[in-house]
Amino acid sequence: MHICIVEDQVTSLSVLKGILSRMEGHEVEGFSAPAIALARCETKVFDLVLVDYIMPGMNGIEMVGALRKLPGYAHVPVIMITAEHDRELRIAAIAGGATDFLNKPVDPQELRVRARNLLSLRQAQQALSDRAVHLLLAVEQATRKLAEREQEVIWRLARAIELRDGSTGEHVSRVATLARLIATRLGLDKEFCQTIFLAAPLHDTGKIGVPDAILNKPGRLTPDEMAIMRTHTQIGGSILAGGDSALVRLAQEIALTHHEKWDGSGYLGNMMGKDIPISGRIVAIADVFDALCSERPYKLAWSLPDARAEINRQSGIHFDPDCVAAFESCWPEIETLYTPKEAVAMAATQSYRAH
Numbered sequence: 153m154h155i156c157i158v159e160d161q162v163t164s165l166s167v168l169k170g171i172l173s174r175m176e177g178h179e180v181e182g183f184s185a186p187a188i189a190l191a192r193c194e195t196k197v198f199d200l201v202l203v204d205y206i207m208p209g210m211n212g213i214e215m216v217g218a219l220r221k222l223p224g225y226a227h228v229p230v231i232m233i234t235a236e237h238d239r240e241l242r243i244a245a246i247a248g249g250a251t252d253f254l255n256k257p258v259d260p261q262e263l264r265v266r267a268r269n270l271l272s273l274r275q276a277q278q279a280l281s282d283r284a285v286h287l288l289l290a291v292e293q294a295t296r297k298l299a300e301r302e303q304e305v306i307w308r309l310a311r312a313i314e315l316r317d318g319s320t321g322e323h324v325s326r327v328a329t330l331a332r333l334i335a336t337r338l339g340l341d342k343e344f345c346q347t348i349f350l351a352a353p354l355h356d357t358g359k360i361g362v363p364d365a366i367l368n369k370p371g372r373l374t375p376d377e378m379a380i381m382r383t384h385t386q387i388g389g390s391i392l393a394g395g396d397s398a399l400v401r402l403a404q405e406i407a408l409t410h411h412e413k414w415d416g417s418g419y420l421g422n423m424m425g426k427d428i429p430i431s432g433r434i435v436a437i438a439d440v441f442d443a444l445c446s447e448r449p450y451k452l453a454w455s456l457p458d459a460r461a462e463i464n465r466q467s468g469i470h471f472d473p474d475c476v477a478a479f480e481s482c483w484p485e486i487e488t489l490y491t492p493k494e495a496v497a498m499a500a501t502q503s504y505r506a507h
Contacts, residue, residue, distance in 0.1 A: 153271050156198040157182040158189040158215060159233070160207040164256075168202060168233075171260045172267060186210040190218055197224035199274045200267060202254075205234035205245070213248040220249040227277055229270035233258065302399065303350055310353035313360055323442055324353035326489060330438035333485055337478035340430070351403035352435050355410045358388025370449045382419045385411050402431055410435040413470045426472075433472040437463060437479050440470070445490060456490055 155172055159165040162184055169182045181198075183189035186207055193201075201219060205212035212232050219225050232245045235256040242253060252266055310324040332349040359367060362384050366377050373381060388407030395401045409423065409432030416424030444459035454462070460483070467476040479486075 153199040156201045159204045216249045327438045328352040333482045354403040358384035361387040
């Protein structure tokens with residue numbers, strides 16, 4: 153354990169150091185100036201501090217007050233050494249952060265006993281603190297594992313749903329990435345951006361309640377079939393309703409609202425503009441753009457420029473203009489997302505050879 157003594161009288165400082173140095177297993181440092189002692193305490197956290205009350209420039213109470221403001225010193229025991237017996241002084245010292253008192257002249261045996269007791273208290277505090285840190289780390293690890301399991305289940309469920317829609321499951325991954333890109337460019341907080349990335353894959357959960365004959369029909373849907381298809385947002389919202397986690401609650405919101413339109417003509421037809429949750433507005437763009445760029449049983453894939461142009465054309469009609477602007481601002485990242493890895497590697501090789 154490490155002990156700090158602050159005493160302006162050199163002789164008294166030497167005596168105090170001599171008394172405490174006889175205690176085995178402890179290191180003692182002494183300072184005759186409070187300012188120098190405080191500077192040392194800024195770089196080292198002592199386990200016990202002894203402070204004289206009457207010192208030039210800064211008295212003991214002021215010294216203790218300054219010490220308590222330093223990192224790590226909130227609970228370090230401090231003994232105030234004083235020749236004063238004034239009750240008001242002692243109350244002020246306690247209020248300022250002193251733990252115990254010793255009267256001058258100091259009794260060596262009393263000093264050692266008080267020091268041992270306070271150092272034992274300090275050891276108990278540190279052990280408790282270490283235990284608390286250990287428990288916190290254990291809780292964080294357990295929480296992280298639960299979150300990882302939750303995420304794994306979500307991704308597997310989302311891909312299973314996509315397979316019913318004639319997709320390979322890559323659609324949900326791209327929609328999730330697009331949603332996070334747009335959310336980030338909108339300046340939404342980091343936690344929301346990560347949560348929408350994890351929640352977006354469940355946007356079409358409700359398709360589990362739509363017949364395969366409608367999901368995989370190669371031609372245009374009839375009005376009756378389209379009416380059934382439109383119910384997938386309400387089915388998805390119902391399946392995901394009542395979730396306890398922020399992730400499932402956001403997934404429910406997205407599943408229910410990602411087909412709503414800025415002009416109010418969406419599937420539910422009871423929302424428009426900013427009444428539509430921002431999550432639904434973001435995923436609406438991500439979902440439509442990826443659907444346009446993907447081949448489906450009923451259509452060929454659009455080119456990236458054509459799909460981009462359609463998103464911009466629908467700004468203020470289908471889509472939130474701010475979300476479209478965010479989509480546009482991250483276009484280089486979107487192009488990379490939709491460029492096959494082989495093409496990227498070839499372009500990089502060609503660029504290297506050109507130089």
